[in-house]
Amino acid sequence: MTITMKKLIAGNWKMNGSLAANEALLKGLATGMPAPPRCAVAVCVPAPYLGQFRALANALPGLSAVDLGAQDVSSQVAGAFTGEVSASMLKDFGCRYVIVGHSERRQYHAETDAVVAQKAQQALAAGITPIVCVGETLAQREAGQTQAVVKRQLAAVIHANGHCISEIVVAYEPVWAIGTGKTATPDEAQAVHAVLRAQLKAATDQAARVKILYGGSMNAANAAWLLGQPDIDGGLIGGASLKAQDFLTIIAAAFA
Ligand code: 13P
Secondary structure (H helix, E strand, O other), rough: OOOOOOEEEEOOOOOOOOOOHHHHHHHHHHHHOOOOOEEEEEEEHHHHHHHHHHHHHHHHHHHHOOEEEEEEOOOOOOOOOOOOHHHHHHHHEEEEEEEEOOOOHHHHOOOHHHHHHHHHHHHHHHHOOOEEEEOOOOOHHOOOOOOOOOHHHHHHHHHHHHHHHHHEEEEOOOOOHHHOOOOOHHHHHHHHHHHHHHHHHHHHHOOOHOOOOEEEOOOOOOOHHOOOOOOOOOOEOHHHHHHHHHHHHHHHHHOO
Protein backbone atom coordinates (compact mmCIF):
# COMPACT_ATOMS: atom_id res chain seq x y z
CA MET A 1 0.00 0.00 0.00
CA THR A 2 1.61 3.21 -1.08
CA ILE A 3 -1.08 5.71 -0.14
CA THR A 4 -2.54 6.21 3.30
CA MET A 5 -6.17 5.34 3.55
CA LYS A 6 -8.54 4.88 6.41
CA LYS A 7 -9.03 1.29 7.39
CA LEU A 8 -12.54 -0.18 7.35
CA ILE A 9 -13.92 -2.27 10.19
CA ALA A 10 -17.15 -3.94 9.10
CA GLY A 11 -19.29 -6.17 11.28
CA ASN A 12 -21.11 -9.07 9.66
CA TRP A 13 -23.91 -9.99 12.05
CA LYS A 14 -24.86 -12.99 9.87
CA MET A 15 -28.26 -14.48 10.86
CA ASN A 16 -28.15 -13.19 14.41
CA GLY A 17 -30.11 -10.58 16.30
CA SER A 18 -33.59 -9.48 17.25
CA LEU A 19 -35.16 -6.04 17.62
CA ALA A 20 -34.23 -6.01 21.31
CA ALA A 21 -30.70 -7.43 20.91
CA ASN A 22 -29.89 -5.11 17.99
CA GLU A 23 -31.02 -2.08 19.93
CA ALA A 24 -28.84 -3.01 22.89
CA LEU A 25 -25.84 -3.66 20.63
CA LEU A 26 -26.24 -0.44 18.63
CA LYS A 27 -26.74 1.62 21.80
CA GLY A 28 -23.54 0.09 23.17
CA LEU A 29 -21.70 1.02 19.97
CA ALA A 30 -23.14 4.54 19.95
CA THR A 31 -22.06 5.12 23.54
CA GLY A 32 -18.52 3.83 23.11
CA MET A 33 -17.75 5.09 19.59
CA PRO A 34 -14.83 7.54 19.49
CA ALA A 35 -15.83 10.81 17.86
CA PRO A 36 -14.70 10.63 15.19
CA PRO A 37 -13.32 7.08 14.91
CA ARG A 38 -9.92 6.85 13.20
CA CYS A 39 -11.26 4.25 10.78
CA ALA A 40 -14.40 3.77 8.73
CA VAL A 41 -16.99 1.59 10.48
CA ALA A 42 -19.95 -0.39 9.13
CA VAL A 43 -22.40 -3.00 10.32
CA CYS A 44 -23.91 -5.46 7.85
CA VAL A 45 -27.24 -6.41 9.36
CA PRO A 46 -29.90 -8.95 8.33
CA ALA A 47 -32.22 -7.37 5.72
CA PRO A 48 -35.30 -7.12 7.98
CA TYR A 49 -33.38 -4.87 10.36
CA LEU A 50 -32.15 -2.28 7.85
CA GLY A 51 -35.02 0.03 8.83
CA GLN A 52 -34.35 -0.45 12.52
CA PHE A 53 -30.74 0.62 12.03
CA ARG A 54 -31.89 3.74 10.16
CA ALA A 55 -34.34 4.70 12.90
CA LEU A 56 -31.76 4.21 15.64
CA ALA A 57 -29.07 6.05 13.68
CA ASN A 58 -31.40 9.05 13.50
CA ALA A 59 -31.90 8.94 17.24
CA LEU A 60 -28.35 8.19 18.39
CA PRO A 61 -25.63 10.71 17.41
CA GLY A 62 -22.96 8.16 18.32
CA LEU A 63 -24.00 6.08 15.31
CA SER A 64 -23.41 8.90 12.83
CA ALA A 65 -19.99 7.50 11.93
CA VAL A 66 -21.35 3.97 11.39
CA ASP A 67 -22.36 3.04 7.85
CA LEU A 68 -25.05 0.53 7.07
CA GLY A 69 -24.42 -2.61 5.06
CA ALA A 70 -26.38 -5.64 3.92
CA GLN A 71 -25.21 -9.25 3.72
CA ASP A 72 -26.38 -10.17 0.25
CA VAL A 73 -28.09 -8.70 -2.83
CA SER A 74 -29.92 -10.17 -5.78
CA SER A 75 -28.07 -10.66 -9.05
CA GLN A 76 -31.24 -9.40 -10.78
CA VAL A 77 -32.67 -5.89 -11.08
CA ALA A 78 -36.34 -6.53 -10.17
CA GLY A 79 -39.25 -8.83 -10.86
CA ALA A 80 -40.39 -12.37 -10.16
CA PHE A 81 -37.58 -13.47 -7.83
CA THR A 82 -39.39 -14.46 -4.64
CA GLY A 83 -37.41 -13.85 -1.49
CA GLU A 84 -34.71 -11.78 -3.16
CA VAL A 85 -33.70 -8.24 -2.21
CA SER A 86 -32.54 -5.88 -4.95
CA ALA A 87 -29.71 -3.37 -4.87
CA SER A 88 -32.17 -0.47 -5.30
CA MET A 89 -34.07 -1.67 -2.21
CA LEU A 90 -30.84 -1.65 -0.22
CA LYS A 91 -30.15 1.84 -1.56
CA ASP A 92 -33.60 2.97 -0.33
CA PHE A 93 -32.48 2.09 3.19
CA GLY A 94 -29.22 3.98 2.82
CA CYS A 95 -26.91 0.99 2.53
CA ARG A 96 -23.37 1.99 1.71
CA TYR A 97 -22.05 -1.57 1.53
CA VAL A 98 -23.23 -5.05 0.69
CA ILE A 99 -21.33 -8.27 1.23
CA VAL A 100 -21.26 -10.49 -1.86
CA GLY A 101 -19.86 -13.98 -2.25
CA HIS A 102 -19.50 -14.78 1.42
CA SER A 103 -18.28 -18.37 1.71
CA GLU A 104 -21.48 -19.29 3.57
CA ARG A 105 -23.48 -18.24 0.53
CA ARG A 106 -21.09 -19.97 -1.86
CA GLN A 107 -21.33 -23.13 0.26
CA TYR A 108 -25.00 -23.27 1.33
CA HIS A 109 -26.60 -21.43 -1.60
CA ALA A 110 -24.37 -22.72 -4.37
CA GLU A 111 -23.33 -19.25 -5.49
CA THR A 112 -20.86 -19.45 -8.35
CA ASP A 113 -18.11 -16.98 -9.21
CA ALA A 114 -20.31 -15.73 -12.06
CA VAL A 115 -23.29 -15.07 -9.78
CA VAL A 116 -21.06 -13.29 -7.27
CA ALA A 117 -19.72 -11.12 -10.09
CA GLN A 118 -23.29 -10.24 -11.16
CA LYS A 119 -24.19 -9.33 -7.60
CA ALA A 120 -21.18 -7.02 -7.41
CA GLN A 121 -22.32 -5.47 -10.68
CA GLN A 122 -25.85 -4.85 -9.33
CA ALA A 123 -24.43 -3.22 -6.22
CA LEU A 124 -22.09 -0.95 -8.17
CA ALA A 125 -24.88 0.06 -10.55
CA ALA A 126 -26.93 1.18 -7.54
CA GLY A 127 -24.03 3.12 -6.03
CA ILE A 128 -23.40 0.58 -3.27
CA THR A 129 -19.90 -0.71 -2.51
CA PRO A 130 -19.74 -4.49 -2.76
CA ILE A 131 -17.54 -6.20 -0.19
CA VAL A 132 -16.41 -9.12 -2.34
CA CYS A 133 -15.41 -12.16 -0.26
CA VAL A 134 -12.81 -14.63 -1.44
CA GLY A 135 -11.11 -17.45 0.41
CA GLU A 136 -9.94 -21.05 0.28
CA THR A 137 -11.13 -24.09 2.22
CA LEU A 138 -8.78 -26.05 4.43
CA ALA A 139 -8.53 -28.81 1.81
CA GLN A 140 -7.60 -26.23 -0.85
CA ARG A 141 -4.96 -24.68 1.43
CA GLU A 142 -3.47 -28.06 2.20
CA ALA A 143 -3.38 -28.86 -1.50
CA GLY A 144 -1.42 -25.67 -2.16
CA GLN A 145 -4.31 -24.08 -4.08
CA THR A 146 -4.88 -20.96 -1.98
CA GLN A 147 -3.57 -18.45 -4.49
CA ALA A 148 -5.25 -20.09 -7.44
CA VAL A 149 -8.63 -20.17 -5.67
CA VAL A 150 -8.67 -16.55 -4.49
CA LYS A 151 -7.36 -15.32 -7.85
CA ARG A 152 -10.06 -17.22 -9.72
CA GLN A 153 -12.77 -15.81 -7.43
CA LEU A 154 -11.53 -12.23 -7.78
CA ALA A 155 -10.90 -12.59 -11.53
CA ALA A 156 -14.60 -13.22 -12.16
CA VAL A 157 -15.51 -9.96 -10.42
CA ILE A 158 -12.76 -8.02 -12.22
CA HIS A 159 -13.84 -9.43 -15.56
CA ALA A 160 -17.51 -8.46 -15.06
CA ASN A 161 -16.87 -5.03 -13.59
CA GLY A 162 -14.04 -3.61 -15.69
CA HIS A 163 -13.17 -0.01 -14.95
CA CYS A 164 -15.42 0.08 -11.83
CA ILE A 165 -13.16 -2.38 -10.09
CA SER A 166 -11.43 0.29 -8.01
CA GLU A 167 -14.83 0.92 -6.35
CA ILE A 168 -15.03 -2.48 -4.67
CA VAL A 169 -13.80 -3.66 -1.31
CA VAL A 170 -12.24 -7.13 -1.19
CA ALA A 171 -12.39 -9.37 1.89
CA TYR A 172 -10.00 -12.29 2.21
CA GLU A 173 -11.74 -14.81 4.41
CA PRO A 174 -10.05 -18.20 4.63
CA VAL A 175 -12.98 -20.58 5.10
CA TRP A 176 -11.11 -22.61 7.72
CA ALA A 177 -10.72 -19.50 9.87
CA ILE A 178 -14.40 -18.46 9.90
CA GLY A 179 -16.09 -19.01 13.23
CA THR A 180 -13.42 -21.50 14.26
CA GLY A 181 -11.28 -19.37 16.54
CA LYS A 182 -8.38 -20.22 14.21
CA THR A 183 -7.03 -17.15 12.40
CA ALA A 184 -4.54 -16.96 9.62
CA THR A 185 -1.27 -15.68 11.03
CA PRO A 186 -0.53 -12.09 10.04
CA ASP A 187 2.16 -13.40 7.66
CA GLU A 188 -0.19 -15.92 6.05
CA ALA A 189 -2.88 -13.28 5.62
CA GLN A 190 -0.45 -10.64 4.32
CA ALA A 191 0.90 -13.09 1.73
CA VAL A 192 -2.57 -13.61 0.26
CA HIS A 193 -3.43 -9.90 0.48
CA ALA A 194 -0.28 -9.10 -1.50
CA VAL A 195 -1.36 -11.55 -4.21
CA LEU A 196 -4.80 -9.92 -4.37
CA ARG A 197 -3.23 -6.44 -4.50
CA ALA A 198 -1.01 -7.50 -7.39
CA GLN A 199 -4.04 -8.87 -9.23
CA LEU A 200 -5.90 -5.59 -8.72
CA LYS A 201 -2.83 -3.65 -9.91
CA ALA A 202 -2.91 -5.54 -13.15
CA ALA A 203 -6.56 -4.48 -13.59
CA THR A 204 -6.52 -0.84 -12.47
CA ASP A 205 -4.02 1.92 -11.74
CA GLN A 206 -6.18 2.68 -8.66
CA ALA A 207 -5.38 -0.61 -6.92
CA ALA A 208 -3.64 1.11 -4.02
CA ARG A 209 -6.94 2.59 -2.90
CA VAL A 210 -8.92 -0.66 -2.96
CA LYS A 211 -9.40 -1.81 0.60
CA ILE A 212 -8.56 -5.47 1.21
CA LEU A 213 -10.07 -6.64 4.50
CA TYR A 214 -9.19 -9.75 6.45
CA GLY A 215 -11.95 -11.88 7.97
CA GLY A 216 -11.92 -15.07 9.97
CA SER A 217 -11.88 -15.13 13.77
CA MET A 218 -10.56 -11.58 14.01
CA ASN A 219 -11.17 -10.47 17.57
CA ALA A 220 -10.25 -7.91 20.19
CA ALA A 221 -7.07 -9.81 21.08
CA ASN A 222 -5.59 -10.38 17.60
CA ALA A 223 -6.91 -7.39 15.61
CA ALA A 224 -3.97 -5.02 16.13
CA TRP A 225 -1.50 -7.67 14.99
CA LEU A 226 -3.42 -8.48 11.81
CA LEU A 227 -4.22 -4.83 11.04
CA GLY A 228 -0.52 -3.97 11.29
CA GLN A 229 0.23 -5.75 8.01
CA PRO A 230 0.89 -3.48 5.01
CA ASP A 231 -1.84 -4.89 2.78
CA ILE A 232 -4.49 -5.50 5.45
CA ASP A 233 -6.78 -2.48 5.20
CA GLY A 234 -9.38 -3.51 7.73
CA GLY A 235 -11.47 -6.39 8.96
CA LEU A 236 -14.75 -8.16 8.29
CA ILE A 237 -15.79 -9.32 11.72
CA GLY A 238 -18.36 -12.00 12.49
CA GLY A 239 -18.75 -13.20 16.06
CA ALA A 240 -16.82 -10.36 17.69
CA SER A 241 -19.08 -7.76 16.02
CA LEU A 242 -22.00 -8.99 18.12
CA LYS A 243 -20.39 -7.74 21.32
CA ALA A 244 -20.19 -3.94 21.51
CA GLN A 245 -17.06 -3.86 23.64
CA ASP A 246 -15.15 -6.32 21.44
CA PHE A 247 -16.15 -4.50 18.26
CA LEU A 248 -15.12 -1.17 19.80
CA THR A 249 -11.73 -2.62 20.76
CA ILE A 250 -11.18 -3.72 17.16
CA ILE A 251 -12.21 -0.27 15.93
CA ALA A 252 -9.69 1.29 18.31
CA ALA A 253 -6.95 -0.98 16.89
CA ALA A 254 -7.60 0.22 13.33
CA PHE A 255 -5.75 3.37 12.48
CA ALA A 256 -3.80 4.13 9.34
P1 13P B 1 -15.94 -14.80 12.43
O1 13P B 1 -15.32 -13.48 12.78
O2 13P B 1 -17.07 -15.18 13.34
O3 13P B 1 -14.91 -15.87 12.26
O4 13P B 1 -16.63 -14.62 10.99
C1 13P B 1 -15.90 -14.05 9.97
C2 13P B 1 -16.81 -13.81 8.83
O5 13P B 1 -17.29 -14.73 8.20
C3 13P B 1 -17.13 -12.41 8.52
O6 13P B 1 -17.80 -12.31 7.32
